Amino acid sequence: MTSLIPGAQTLIGTEDTTEEDRFKEDQHFATVICAFARYEQIGFQEVDIQREYYASVNQKYKDMLPDHYKRFVAVKEGIMFNYDLISYILGPHLDDNYHHVKDTTIDEQQILSKRPRVLPLILPPSQKHAPRVGPEEMEKVYSTLKQFVRDWSAEGAFERDKCYGPLLAELEQLFPTNRGQIKVLTPGAGLGRLSWEIANRGFCSQGNEFSFYMLLAANFMLNYVKEKEQIALYPFVHQRSNNFNQSDPLRSVAIPDVNPADLPPNSDFTMVAGDFVELYNATPNHWDCIVTCFFLDTARNVFEYIEVIHRALKKGGVWINLGPLLYHYAESFDTFSIELSYDELKKVITDMGFEITKDSIQSCTYTTNKRSMIALVYKCAMFTAVKKTDNPKTDVLLNMHDFHASHTQPFEHDHHHHENGVCHH
Numbered sequence: 001m002t003s004l005i006p007g008a009q010t011l012i013g014t015e016d017t018t019e020e021d022r023f024k025e026d027q028h029f030a031t032v033i034c035a036f037a038r039y040e041q042i043g044f045q046e047v048d049i050q051r052e053y054y055a056s057v058n059q060k061y062k063d064m065l066p067d068h069y070k071r072f073v074a075v076k077e078g079i080m081f082n083y084d085l086i087s088y089i090l091g092p093h094l095d096d097n098y099h100h101v102k103d104t105t106i107d108e109q110q111i112l113s114k115r116p117r118v119l120p121l122i123l124p125p126s127q128k129h130a131p132r133v134g135p136e137e138m139e140k141v142y143s144t145l146k147q148f149v150r151d152w153s154a155e156g157a158f159e160r161d162k163c164y165g166p167l168l169a170e171l172e173q174l175f176p177t178n179r180g181q182i183k184v185l186t187p188g189a190g191l192g193r194l195s196w197e198i199a200n201r202g203f204c205s206q207g208n209e210f211s212f213y214m215l216l217a218a219n220f221m222l223n224y225v226k227e228k229e230q231i232a233l234y235p236f237v238h239q240r241s242n243n244f245n246q247s248d249p250l251r252s253v254a255i256p257d258v259n260p261a262d263l264p265p266n267s268d269f270t271m272v273a274g275d276f277v278e279l280y281n282a283t284p285n286h287w288d289c290i291v292t293c294f295f296l297d298t299a300r301n302v303f304e305y306i307e308v309i310h311r312a313l314k315k316g317g318v319w320i321n322l323g324p325l326l327y328h329y330a331e332s333f334d335t336f337s338i339e340l341s342y343d344e345l346k347k348v349i350t351d352m353g354f355e356i357t358k359d360s361i362q363s364c365t366y367t368t369n370k371r372s373m374i375a376l377v378y379k380c381a382m383f384t385a386v387k388k389t390d391n392p393k394t395d396v397l398l399n400m401h402d403f404h405a406s407h408t409q410p411f412e413h414d415h416h417h418h419e420n421g422v423c424h425h
């Protein structure tokens with residue numbers, strides 16, 4: 001993945017990508033941009049369909065809930081606010097080469113005429129037709145909105161305390177002094193809050209992420225937002241089931257709960273775009289600590305992740321992990337995926353040259369809606385593992401890559417996907 005986002009944080013990536021990789025990446029980037037850009041249009045269409053269904057209900061039933069129609073207007077208003085945020089997110093990434101096309105399929109309803117604006121269908125350079133944006137892409141936009149609640153709202157504080165809290169406490173206890181010299185990496189950084197918290201505690205902190213949905217949103221939050229509670233977000237507006245009250249999914253959440261620009265002077269905080277395995281296998285013996293949160297199970301080959309973590313750490317360096325083992329590719333029957341149980345994982349971690357010094361279970365949620373009738377609680381594995389051995393001289397990973405390449409589907413960039421609090425990454 002090439003460098004993507006300029007800004008306060010340095011973004012780097014691997015330079016040795018092929019033409020074909022670059023082409024695929026451009027295509028993918030265009031799809032992500034279009035998914036964001038069409039959010040409002042597609043969201044409105046969904047609401048219109050629901051309204052039509054409701055309109056067809058027998059009048060005697062509808063008379064029982066005279067206010068129900070107001071819901072459809074309120075949902076559209078929430079979508080409009082979300083789209084304001086999305087416009088900010090996209091803003092820095094659209095240059096004059098992108099065409100903005102007025103979408104003629106949108107009917108000018110009252111709600112729209114109150115705030116007239118062009119709903120863009122954004123076409124990437126050299127493309128006549130916008131890339132297809134299907135339900136899968138829209139679901140990723142919806143999960144990105146919910147991820148803002150987890151990482152950057154006061155409402156998410158409870159969830160963060162359970163997930164990030166124990167990781168940060170362990171990190172602080174392990175490295176009480178000289179923190180400016182301690183290099184900490186957080187792979188799969190999502191919207192960057194954990195990496196930010198680590199930087200805020202004085203560590204030299206680097207987050208790494210490869211989903212363009214996450215990267216664009218994190219870039220906006222970390223580099224452009226300078227005030228607390230600047231943005232009103234309606235993250236649950238698409239939730240139609242499991243609502244106690246009609247108003248629950250219509251509530252707004254203010255973000256961010258802190259000013260992301262408030263970091264100690266001279267803090268060393270970077271976000272790096274790219275695949276964790278590709279990027280960090282190349283820098284052995286570099287990190288004092290690697291913190292993984294809801295990340296290990298994003299692997300197709302978890303052996304490979306463990307080996308790269310081992311390789312990237314300095315000897316004596318520490319890996320702190322928290323997360324479930326909801327292997328992301330387990331359900332995709334046509335995709336290579338290895339699924340180890342926790343006991344097997346610990347055996348592999350030890351065999352690869354770590355000593356597990358702490359091991360516990362922590363109950364955590366993931367992008368949960370606190371007013372929903374459904375909440376999924378993960379019994380997360382939390383462990384601390386110290387790198388005991390030097391990196392092996394022969395590169396086992398290369399052999400794994402050979403195997404990997406001949407058994408996998410083409411590489412996809414975005415693997416996070418959450419539904420009803422179930423995290424598929």
Ligand SMILES: C[S@@+](CC[C@H](N)C(=O)[O-])C[C@H]1O[C@@H](n2cnc3c(N)ncnc32)[C@H](O)[C@@H]1O
Nearest residue numbers: 188189190209210211275276293294298416425
């Ligand atoms: C379940 S999310 C967790 C995000 C964050 N750590 C948190 O706890 O909120 C997993 C993240 O890892 C990212 N990811 C998955 N595989 C990756 C890889 N190979 N390299 C970098 N990031 C990856 C996904 O895009 C996703 O944002």
